[in-house]
Amino acid sequence: xxxxxxxxxxxxxxxxxxxxxxxxxxxxxxxxxxxxxxxxxxxxxxxxxxxxxxxxxxxxxxxxxxxxxxxxxxxxxxxxxxxxxxxxxxxxxxxxxxxxxxxxxxxxxxxxxxxxxxxxxxxxxxxxxxxxxxxxxxxxxxxxxxxxxxxxxxxxxxxxxxxxxxxxxxxxxxxxxxxxxxxxxxxxxxxxxxxxxxxxxxxxxxxxxxxxxxxxxxxxxxxxxxxxxxxxxxxxxxxxxxxxxxxxxxxxxxxxxxxxxxxxxxxxxxxxxxxxxxxxxxxxxxxxxxxxxxxxxxxxxxxxxxxxxxxxxxxxxxxxxxxxxxxxxxxxxxxxxxxxxxxxxxxxxxxxxxxxxxxxxxxxxxxxxxxxxxxxxxxxxxxxxxxxxxxxxxxxxxxxxxxxxxxxxxxxxxxxxxx
Amino acid sequence: xxxxxxxxxxxxxxxxxxxxxxxxxxxxxxxxxxxxxxxxxxxxxxxxxxxxxxxxxxxxxxxxxxxxxxxxxxxxxxxxxxxxxxxxxxxxxxxxxxxxxxxxxxxxxxxxxxxxxxxxxxxxxxxxxxxxxxxxxxxxxxxxxxxxxxxxxxxxxxxxxxxxxxxxxxxxxxxxxxxxxxxxxxxxxxxxxxxxxxxxxxxxxxxxxxxxxxxxxxxxxxxxxxxxxxxxxxxxxxxxxxxxxxxxxxxxxxxxxxxxxxxxxxxxxxxxxxxxxxxxxxxxxxxxxxxxxxxxxxxxxxxxxxxxxxxxxxxxxxxxxxxxxxxxxxxxxxxxxxxxxxxxxxxxxxxxxxxxxxxxxxxxxxxxxxxxxxxxxxxx
Numbered sequence: 001x002x003x004x005x006x007x008x009x010x011x012x013x014x015x016x017x018x019x020x021x022x023x024x025x026x027x028x029x030x031x032x033x034x035x036x037x038x039x040x041x042x043x044x045x046x047x048x049x050x051x052x053x054x055x056x057x058x059x060x061x062x063x064x065x066x067x068x069x070x071x072x073x074x075x076x077x078x079x080x081x082x083x084x085x086x087x088x089x090x091x092x093x094x095x096x097x098x099x100x101x102x103x104x105x106x107x108x109x110x111x112x113x114x115x116x117x118x119x120x121x122x123x124x125x126x127x128x129x130x131x132x133x134x135x136x137x138x139x140x141x142x143x144x145x146x147x148x149x150x151x152x153x154x155x156x157x158x159x160x161x162x163x164x165x166x167x168x169x170x171x172x173x174x175x176x177x178x179x180x181x182x183x184x185x186x187x188x189x190x191x192x193x194x195x196x197x198x199x200x201x202x203x204x205x206x207x208x209x210x211x212x213x214x215x216x217x218x219x220x221x222x223x224x225x226x227x228x229x230x231x232x233x234x235x236x237x238x239x240x241x242x243x244x245x246x247x248x249x250x251x252x253x254x255x256x257x258x259x260x261x262x263x264x265x266x267x268x269x270x271x272x273x274x275x276x277x278x279x280x281x282x283x284x285x286x287x288x289x290x291x292x293x294x295x296x297x298x299x300x301x302x303x304x305x306x307x308x309x310x311x312x313x314x315x316x317x318x319x320x321x322x323x324x325x326x327x328x329x330x331x332x333x334x335x336x337x338x339x340x341x342x343x344x345x346x347x348x349x350x351x352x353x354x355x356x357x358x359x360x361x362x363x364x365x366x367x368x369x370x371x372x373x374x375x376x377x378x379x380x381x382x383x384x385x386x387x388x389x390x391x392x393x394x395x396x397x398x399x400x401x402x403x404x405x406x407x408x409x410x411x412x413x414x415x416x417x418x419x
Numbered sequence: 420x421x422x423x424x425x426x427x428x429x430x431x432x433x434x435x436x437x438x439x440x441x442x443x444x445x446x447x448x449x450x451x452x453x454x455x456x457x458x459x460x461x462x463x464x465x466x467x468x469x470x471x472x473x474x475x476x477x478x479x480x481x482x483x484x485x486x487x488x489x490x491x492x493x494x495x496x497x498x499x500x501x502x503x504x505x506x507x508x509x510x511x512x513x514x515x516x517x518x519x520x521x522x523x524x525x526x527x528x529x530x531x532x533x534x535x536x537x538x539x540x541x542x543x544x545x546x547x548x549x550x551x552x553x554x555x556x557x558x559x560x561x562x563x564x565x566x567x568x569x570x571x572x573x574x575x576x577x578x579x580x581x582x583x584x585x586x587x588x589x590x591x592x593x594x595x596x597x598x599x600x601x602x603x604x605x606x607x608x609x610x611x612x613x614x615x616x617x618x619x620x621x622x623x624x625x626x627x628x629x630x631x632x633x634x635x636x637x638x639x640x641x642x643x644x645x646x647x648x649x650x651x652x653x654x655x656x657x658x659x660x661x662x663x664x665x666x667x668x669x670x671x672x673x674x675x676x677x678x679x680x681x682x683x684x685x686x687x688x689x690x691x692x693x694x695x696x697x698x699x700x701x702x703x704x705x706x707x708x709x710x711x712x713x714x715x716x717x718x719x720x721x722x723x724x725x726x727x728x729x730x731x732x733x734x735x736x737x738x739x740x741x742x743x744x745x746x747x748x749x750x751x752x753x754x755x756x757x758x759x760x761x762x763x764x765x766x767x768x769x770x771x772x773x774x775x776x777x778x779x780x781x782x783x784x785x786x787x788x789x790x791x792x793x794x795x796x797x798x799x
Contacts (some may be wrong), residue, residue, distance in 0.1 A: 225698040324565055324589060366703045368743055370590040371769050371793045372671050 010031065014172050014182045014192050020140040020162055022186040024130035027161040027169035027253065028146065031178040033123035034063035037102050038092055040221055042154035049073065049089035051082055056271045058350075062094055099123075102154055109149055113142050118255045126166055128255035134186055139181050147181060167202055167251035168193065174200075189249040194221030201246050208235055223247040264298065265306075266290045267353025273312040275348040284341055285334050285403050287354040292330035293386055295356055301326035301367075302356035305336040310351035319344050325368050326360055331378045420456055420484030420509040424476065426518060429505050430497045432463050432474040435624060437494035439617075440597050441467040445488040448532045452490030454507070454514075456483045463794075464492035464536055465490055470617045471536045472656045486514050487528040498525055539648045544602035545607065545651050546583055548651055554596040554628020555618055556584050557753045557788055562615035563589030573612035573661040576647070577633070580605050587615060592746050592792040593668050594753060600634070607663060612661040613649055621658070625651045672771065672789060676762040678735035680708055681778060684759040688751040690715050690727045695744035697723040703795045704744040717744070738763065740770065741795040750792055755770050756785040769793050 001378055030036065034052040039045045043098045047223075049068035053061040057081035066386055071086035082089070102132035103122040136142050143160040150158050157179040161172030166185050169195070178183035184192045193200075198217060199209045213233040217223050223231070224247035231240035245251070256284050266287045295301060306320035319340040326332065337354045367379070385397045436452050444450040444467070453464040461478045464471065486509045497505070500518040508515045509527070516523040544727035555574065563571030568590075576585040583600040587593065623631050628651060635648035635657075647655040691762055694702050705716045713731040718724035740763070751759055756774025770792055774785035 108792065321565075321567060325591065336567050360699075366589055366741060366795045366797055369793050369796050371593060371791065372587065376798075389665065405553070 002375075011418075014175060014180045014184045014188065015145075016140070016183065018140075018188070019185045020138050020183045022165050023139050023162050023169075024128055024181060025144075025163055025166055025169045026127040026129060026139060026143050027163075027166065027173045028125050028127065028143075029159050029161075029170075029177070030106070030150075030175045031159055031168055032063050032065045032385070033103075034094055035065040035068070036063075036156035037099055037154075038102040039065065039096075040102075041098075043155075045090055045229050049086050051079075051089045052092050053079055053082075054269075055079060055091055055093050058269050058271065066255045083383070093235070104156065106150055106158075109146060109153070113146065113180075116257055118257060121215045124373055126169070126255045128365070140181070143181050143183075152331070160247055162373050163165050164189070165249065165251040167246055168249055170202075171196070171200055183186035189388075190221075190224075191248050193247070194224060196220045198223060203239060203246075204241060208239070211235065211401065220247050222255050223285075230339060239391070257366040263355050263357040263359060264291050264295045264300070264302070265355030267298070267308060267351055269351045269418060270349065273348035274352075277342070280341060280345065280349060281338060282401055283352055285330075285399055287352070288334035289382075289399065289402075290291065291354050291356050292328055292333050292382060295328040296383065296386055300359040300361060301328040303327075304357040305333055305340070306355040306357055307337050307340045307344070308351070308353035308355070309349055310343065311347045312350050314350070317344055320357065322358065326358070328356075329379050330382055352391045385405055420486055421481040421507070422455070422456055422461055422479075423504050423506050424775045426462060426497070426500050426505050426596065428476050430500070431595075432461075432476050433490070433494045435474050436463045436465040436472050436625070437490045438620060439467065439470045439472040439656065440467045440490045443555045444628045446532075448528050448534075448581050449775060450489055450491065451487040451528050451529065451533065452493050453485060453487050453533055455485030456480045458483075466534060466536050467762055468534070468646060469614070469659045470621075470656060472621075473536060473654070474652045484509060484796045485530050486660055487530050488514050488525045489528075492525065496525075497526040510511045537646060537656055539650065539657060540635040540646060542603060542633045542635045542650075543607055544583075544600050544604075545602040545631040545633050546598065548596055548626045548628065548630050548632045550581075551632050552622040553755065554583075554598050554788075555622035556789075558585040558587045558594040558596050559615040560587075561589060561592050561594035561790065562587040565589070569661055570612065570663040572615055573665075574615045575610060575665045576634075577600065578607055578636070580607060583634075583712075584632050586665055588668055590667060591743070592750065592790065593671070594749040594790045595668060595672070595788070597787040599785055601709065610664060611636060612664060613647055615659060617658040621649050621656045625649060625654065628652060628654075671769065672791065673762075673764045673769075675773070676764055678733070678738065678763045680713070680761040680763070681732040681775065682713055682729065682759050682761075684751050684756060684774070685752060686729055687713075688717070688748060690729055691744060691748055691751065694725045694727055695748075697725045698744050702744075703741040704747060705741045707737070707739040707741060708733050710734050738766070740766070741797070742770075742792060743795065746792050750790040754785065754788060756783075757781065764776055767794060767796055 004173065035050045038052060039050055043051065049071060050065045051061055051068050051073055052063045053059050061073060061075050061077045061079060061082050063075055064073040068086055068089055073082045074190060075088050099122055107119055107125060110125055110127055114127050114129045114132045118126040129142050132142060139162045143162050144387045146161055147158055159173045159177045159180045161169040161301055162183040163169040164170055164186050168189055170184040172184045182248060197213050197219060198204050200220060215234060215372060223243055228240040228244040231243060268283055268287060303326045304320050306318060308316065308318050312317045321340060333354065333356060388397050426528045433452065441449055449467055459477050459480050462475045464473045483644050500521060503519040505516065512527055514525045514527055532689065558574050562574055571589050575586040580595050580602050587595045588636040630651055631651045635650065636644065646657050646659055648655060691704055694715045694717045698704055707714050708731055710733055712728050714726055716727045746784060750772045753773035754772060757777040758775035760773045760775045761770050772790040774788060
């Protein structure tokens with residue numbers, strides 16, 4: 001799920017057995033997470049290229065195991081390209097319920113070693129183990145133990161970078177992938193960092209890298225040697241200072257346990273462009289329910305509802321509306337999102353997204369009901385669905401309008417359970 | 420077109436028209452104020468396809484005609500003029516405005532492109548202008564601002580032979596005001612929903628001048644009530660009305676109450692404003708009270724906290740209730756009365772706020788107004 005690793009040389013600047021004095025930060029990244037989870041429950045796939053992602057025409061690769069990567073298959077690649085490069089691969093649709101179960105279990109393992117865990121996504125987290133030494137040993141021994149446990153308990157591998165800062169820890173894990181452990185000693189940071197290409201720096205994408213290349217700057221070390229003033233014209237004042245700091249291995253960010261998301265959102269790309277209003281409405285309803293459920297799980301409510309609409313020609317429109325009261329109720333979200341969609345859409349839609357912004361903690365349990373609102377309204381209904389989903393998996397209860405023609409009312413369990 | 424007019428009268432008239440002009444007009448001519456002279460009277464009009472305003476005043480005119488100039492610019496100029504007679508004359512594609520030794524030349528827009536203002540519908544009755552303005556202000560505060568629920572952004576006017584009622588709600592609180600009026604017809608029944616902002620602006624402007632306001636609605640038998648008009652002393656305004664009607668708000672008002680809390684409105688307002696300084700937006704103001712007094716609290720375990728006590732009249736079981744701070748403050752000021760009376764049915768159910776007298780000598784009538792707000796609920 002991480003970006004393509006900067007092409008790097010293995011060097012003696014980092015490795016599993018180096019001095020970890022002063023290194024308190026671990027960056028743990030699951031290797032080809034979705035694919036690994038699939039392989040863990042179907043070990044016969046282990047020797048084959050496994051690709052997980054949307055299998056339709058417009059699907060995108062979400063994860064590819066290392067066997068598949070040998071064929072040039074990478075995450076975020078269009079599925080059609082992947083199939084062309086690796087026709088013999090095993091292609092699987094994503095089972096997010098299973099991934100999120102494993103993700104939770106793995107995060108729980110991390111939490112046994114330190115309370116300071118900052119999850120970055122389902123398969124990635126920063127840990128600050130500065131207070132764990134007495135109980136669990138040094139940072140690198142904690143890293144080794146976590147790697148062993150994740151592998152033993154879940155049959156998947158992860159890579160851990162150990163360093164004094166988040167930035168270096170993350171770079172270290174990127175360099176050590178897959179199934180690796182890398183310590184970057186405090187004294188060795190610059191030796192590790194400076195040979196790397198500029199794209200290794202956090203915040204440098206293709207465009208910035210091209211701009212820096214025009215200045216003749218290709219490695220991190222070259223950036224470090226240039227006064228930040230010289231970078232300003234290319235990347236702007238703030239980014240210049242930021243890049244300069246990073247190039248010297250300085251990153252003051254701490255591991256934030258309660259990372260407050262700025263927004264919660266979900267989007268869907270259709271198989272073929274959709275023009276029918278009722279089909280759009282169904283998609284918006286499904287997205288609204290999903291976003292609201294995520295907001296409730298995170299304990300946040302938002303006041304601004306935003307929609308993203310992309311037409312077949314990739315023209316993308318964003319529209320938003322701010323409500324008088326924050327909400328975490330899918331039905332409210334749907335109503336506003338649908339108003340925005342109806343007022344905006346003028347052509348067949350390729351992609352549609354719903355997002356809840358302006359998040360605040362969901363009022364410590366206090367909320368503003370409507371006048372005369374029954375004590376048990378939509379909010380309670382949706383919360384009950386949350387509980388059922390947590391117990392029985394996604395899709396056990398779903399709005400009737402989202403049922404497809406093949407959804408029979410027989411009690412067969414959730415329609416999305418494939419295992 | 421050539422005329423001479425008193426500066427103050429002109430300033431007043433132009434200001435009246437200019438406030439209904441659109442800030443971002445869909446077509447340029449809508450930013451204009453139309454000046455026209457017929458029979459020695461000057462009419463100034465503004466229109467944005469939703470609200471039209473027109474004012475007529477006596478002037479000394481040499482010739483009739485009309486001219487369309489930027490309303491905003493005209494209003495600013497006239498406001499700044501010295502207190503001397505103002506001469507206005509159309510000269511080709513310009514309007515010349517002179518006042519004392521000040522001289523302005525304004526470009527004009529083509530009059531023929533200006534849309535015709537809607538005709539004033541038929542008058543159905545009159546109401547005291549100041550009382551109407553106060554009533555509109557009391558109800559418009561509860562109207563919604565969420566454009567996705569257009570119905571909630573209106574104030575509903577109900578005209579019946581026995582009275583005039585104004586109602587508004589944003590779903591979290593509602594306000595109802597009943598007042599007297601003088602209907603022209605003994606069996607008129609009209610309910611119409613007017614955009615809250617347009618109605619507030621109009622009522623306020625007309626109320627400031629005193630006297631009576633004439634209410635005009637199209638004959639219901641000629642189709643739906645698509646617009647509504649208000650007129651007083653040479654001024655008239657029309658507004659489009661909103662589709663639909665508010666839900667039956669009166670049916671939400673409980674018939675009986677279990678308990679009543681009386682407290683000095685201004686004092687509670689001051690306390691609530693102070694205490695809510697620590698309440699972040701979307702958070703709650705908690706009131707707890709018994710026969711000994713009322714305590715207002717805000718803030719939480721780890722955040723800043725505040726509390727303040729004040730006297731109250733209450734006899735009943737000790738009670739706690741939590742409100743959105745702004746909704747409470749809006750209500751306390753909307754009752755426009757020295758005493759705030761909170762009426763409760765059951766915990767968690769809507770609370771009705773009305774105004775009352777504090778002293779026997781107070782002869783004002785605070786009746787006819789109810790502000791109902793939904794307390795916050797706690798769910799763990």
